Amino acid sequence: MKPANSVFSSYGTSIFEVMSQLAKEHGTINLGQGFPDTEGPEDIRRVAAEAVIAGPNQYPPMMGLPELRQAMAEHDRRFYGLEIDWQREVLVTSGGGEALADCIFGIVEPGDEVVLIEPLYEMYLPLVRRAGGIARMVRIEPPAWELPRAALEAACNARTKMILLNTPHNPSGKVFNRDELGFIADLAKRWDAYVMCDEVFEHIVFQGAEHIPLTTFPGMRERCLRIASAGKIFSMTGWKVGFVVAAAETLAPVAKAHQFITFTTPPNLQKAVAYGLGKEDAYFSGLAIDLQGKRDILADGLRDAGFKVLASQGTYFVNVDIRSVGFNGDDVEFCRHITAEAGVTALPVSALYSGDDVRHFARFACCKQDHILIEACKRLKRHFAK
């Protein structure tokens, strides 16, 4: 047989899948993959269930149900003061993941340079490469995760088609501040580049930090592709309903990619998400407060178990320096070790870098029930006290 396309097949099985499988084999508390262990708001699920019975269940419009596009435009007005034309500036996708693919495939031409900030969510690099883009990597590093401005500036040039920005950032928990965002905006304007703004964790931001969409910066409305995810907003990661919000002309080629990839997203889920986006402000602030409480339980517990815990300003994640408990090995060995010996699973941060020189940090997910987080920390404490 002739070989398959080399880009995707050059990658192994996703690290999330590998660690989750290992977690299953050992029956551990899995804090490796970031998904909540509860079912999500019952009222929203009820709308979805009723909609599947009542119908319609045939192809919804390619851009998404009007009521959902209207709800997203209204969401962006309510939280960010954005004026969005729901008919031309909102695209519904099958999850934030599809939105990433649509933006990259819709905009990047073979030979275009794309600037990525690592560590990164693992879909980014394969998609850029599959689109024929040339990846220019810039890195933020633990423990401070500071934006390396000189390196970022050096990575941009006239061939830069797109900058991929993820804030709040997975896996670091960093929320880019106004000053950093301004720096990125200036580079995008200087080099006439698009910015794909992966903001799936927009509502999971903790006290002291603020999520500011880059598209709200002067001159950035035409350049930014803002990505959102209902899976994250409503704690139902399996739902795979996402969005791209962008100026009409910027969105048009992205909608074409969507048209040729999934075309639509299940109508009952769209209906339910439209209902959910209309929830009162207290729902959205409650989500952040709830997860901040969980971050604190996990961070305190990990500290009590002897770990040096890195600051987390948002997302589902808390990172630790594994050297602080005297572990003599790299992060992959550490994650395998605690899975087999302590009954807890985490994710090696090195897996989210393209190089392998950051090897002493592990990512734990805090989006679990409190008693599960407490038990996980207890197990780690018991293990490393030996």
Ligand code: PMP
């Ligand atoms: N971007 C980031 C940074 C993510 O963490 C995720 C999901 N973990 C996605 C995109 C994909 O979102 P969805 O699950 O809605 O496809």
